[in-house]
Amino acid sequence: MSKTNKDGLVGSIQHMAIAKRITLLYSGIFSLSLLFISVFMALNISGLQQAEMRRQLQDTVSNIQNYLESGENLSEEALRELLQDKYVEVSIFSFAENQVYNSYTGETPPFIFRPEIGKNRGQSGEDEDFSKDSPMLKEKDLYQKGYQINGSRENKGGSMEYILENEIDQQFMLITNHFHTEQGAYRIQAFKMFGDGGNIMRDFLMKMLAVDILGICCAFLIGRYISRRMLKPVEAIRTAAERISIEDLSQRISTEGPDDEMKELTITFNSMIDRLDTAFQRQNQFISDASHELRTPIAVIQGYANLINRWGKSDPEVLQESIDSILTETDHMSALIRQLLFLAKSDQSKLHVQKAKVSLNEIAGELVREMTMLQEDRIITFTEESEVELFADYDLIKQLLWIHGENALKYSDGEIEVKVWKDQKYGYVSVRDYGVGIAMEDLPKIFDRFYRVDKSRNKEISGTGLGLAIARWIVDSHDGDILVESKVGEGTVFTDKFPLFAPEMKPTSKLKQKKET
Numbered sequence: 001m002s003k004t005n006k007d008g009l010v011g012s013i014q015h016m017a018i019a020k021r022i023t024l025l026y027s028g029i030f031s032l033s034l035l036f037i038s039v040f041m042a043l044n045i046s047g048l049q050q051a052e053m054r055r056q057l058q059d060t061v062s063n064i065q066n067y068l069e070s071g072e073n074l075s076e077e078a079l080r081e082l083l084q085d086k087y088v089e090v091s092i093f094s095f096a097e098n099q100v101y102n103s104y105t106g107e108t109p110p111f112i113f114r115p116e117i118g119k120n121r122g123q124s125g126e127d128e129d130f131s132k133d134s135p136m137l138k139e140k141d142l143y144q145k146g147y148q149i150n151g152s153r154e155n156k157g158g159s160m161e162y163i164l165e166n167e168i169d170q171q172f173m174l175i176t177n178h179f180h181t182e183q184g185a186y187r188i189q190a191f192k193m194f195g196d197g198g199n200i201m202r203d204f205l206m207k208m209l210a211v212d213i214l215g216i217c218c219a220f221l222i223g224r225y226i227s228r229r230m231l232k233p234v235e236a237i238r239t240a241a242e243r244i245s246i247e248d249l250s251q252r253i254s255t256e257g258p259d260d261e262m263k264e265l266t267i268t269f270n271s272m273i274d275r276l277d278t279a280f281q282r283q284n285q286f287i288s289d290a291s292h293e294l295r296t297p298i299a300v301i302q303g304y305a306n307l308i309n310r311w312g313k314s315d316p317e318v319l320q321e322s323i324d325s326i327l328t329e330t331d332h333m334s335a336l337i338r339q340l341l342f343l344a345k346s347d348q349s350k351l352h353v354q355k356a357k358v359s360l361n362e363i364a365g366e367l368v369r370e371m372t373m374l375q376e377d378r379i380i381t382f383t384e385e386s387e388v389e390l391f392a393d394y395d396l397i398k399q400l401l402w403i404h405g406e407n408a409l410k411y412s413d414g415e416i417e418v419k420v421w422k423d424q425k426y427g428y429v430s431v432r433d434y435g436v437g438i439a440m441e442d443l444p445k446i447f448d449r450f451y452r453v454d455k456s457r458n459k460e461i462s463g464t465g466l467g468l469a470i471a472r473w474i475v476d477s478h479d480g481d482i483l484v485e486s487k488v489g490e491g492t493v494f495t496d497k498f499p500l501f502a503p504e505m506k507p508t509s510k511l512k513q514k515k516e517t
Contacts, residue, residue: 022230027219027222030215031215031219038212045204057088057173088190088191090189091108094183095185110142111162111172150171155175157177158178159175159177160177176189234262237266240252240269252273255267298329301330304321304322304326308322336466354393356392357389358390358391358392359390360389361420364384364418365382367402368381378415379416381416384419385422386421386422392478393478400496408492411433411436412434412435417431418431427498427500429495433492443484480496482494
């Protein structure tokens with residue numbers, strides 16, 4: 001087979017459906033195994049038959065020879081007793097007695113040694129020409145009698161073995177031997193017919209061929225059934241995948257069945273769809289909330305713009321009020337857009353964290369000073385239990401603390417406490433207020449984007465609901481954690497936890513991070 005043909009065959013198999021490939025593989029392996037066994041049996045059945053027949057003939061010749069060497073008298077009755085009802089024919093010629101003893105009746109086969117009865121062989125029982133006699137048959141003489149020798153071999157003890165076949169395809173195995181005893185010389189010929197010979201083999205081969213064809217067909221059908229059964233979960237996954245769309249992620253595949261690889265694949269697929277469904281729901285919620293947040297300031301700006309257009313041109317008070325409101329809403333939109341861009345970049349891993357050795361005490365101290373400047377009438381305390389150094393981005397840590405600080409300013413009217421401390425592995429900073437607090441059912445959701453405890457989203461308390469989502473990202477990017485403790489009416493404390501700076505930590509620049517990314 002040429003290389004092109006081989007490539008074409010391999011390519012055809014590779015482009016087959018998996019079910020067809022499994023069927024072809026299973027039926028092919030089974031068929032080759034069956035054919036191998038059949039060929040092996042066909043090649044060896046004749047040898048096994050010959051081996052069994054050879055054993056019977058050799059045992060028969062050996063028993064007769066032992067009987068004669070023991071000095072027992074030979075007779076046809078004794079010969080039949082020695083055969084022990086074996087389906088073996090024996091012819092013994094005694095040179096001393098010049099007589100033939102046969103175990104069979106009827107016509108003597110042409111290949112049996114038939115000396116001239118009555119020829120003088122001497123008183124000693126030794127034929128003067130015995131030394132010239134040989135157990136070997138003459139192929140030319142047998143051919144003239146309608147026989148041919150299909151095989152011959154010399155066995156132990158000097159006996160000769162022949163496989164003979166006549167004109168009507170009958171086969172015989174013949175073992176012939178010469179030996180001496182005290183009574184004289186003997187020639188033993190034991191033979192047995194194979195039966196119908198070639199006819200039996202042909203029948204056997206035809207039956208084996210029929211069994212092989214039936215086995216190959218069964219292997220193909222069984223392989224087809226097994227492949228379809230094995231790939232049923234894959235077909236279910238394919239069907240479910242075709243039904244799934246962005247608008248409908250509710251499709252799931254049944255996980256009933258044995259705990260095998262297919263079930264694991266099904267569970268993995270369902271889990272993937274669950275994650276996609278969650279992601280799309282969050283995306284839709286994000287878009288909905290962003291639209292809601294942007295719709296309000298746009299509506300306000302549009303309303304005041306219309307107010308200016310109608311009356312503000314001639315009324316300075318209306319004009320100033322409209323301008324102030326438009327500026328306020330513009331600032332709110334600007335802050336919202338900045339936060340949205342920050343989260344979008346974080347989702348796409350486009351924000352680069354510039355880590356270096358920083359002092360958490362210094363950052364917390366700046367937060368307290370700036371908050372005090374904004375709210376001079378508020379009591380804001382700062383407690384430093386120890387000096388804490390982190391491997392962090394200075395600006396992001398400050399942004400994180402400002403998110404906590406702004407929430408404390410908005411949701412409380414009393415004292416605000418900022419505290420810094422550490423243990424053996426981590427540094428901590430906490431921002432505590434004594435304001436309205438957060439209900440237990442709201443705590444798990446406060447880090448979701450656009451989630452606000454104030455469901456009405458009124459303008460008495462400004463905010464976008466994105467601050468804590470940004471805070472969570474900043475803490476995660478520094479391998480830290482946020483701890484929240486809150487009780488309605490008593491206040492809230494946010495505690496940020498970070499790994500302490502270690503000497504092996506190396507500063508990273510934005511340029512280096514871009515190259516690595």
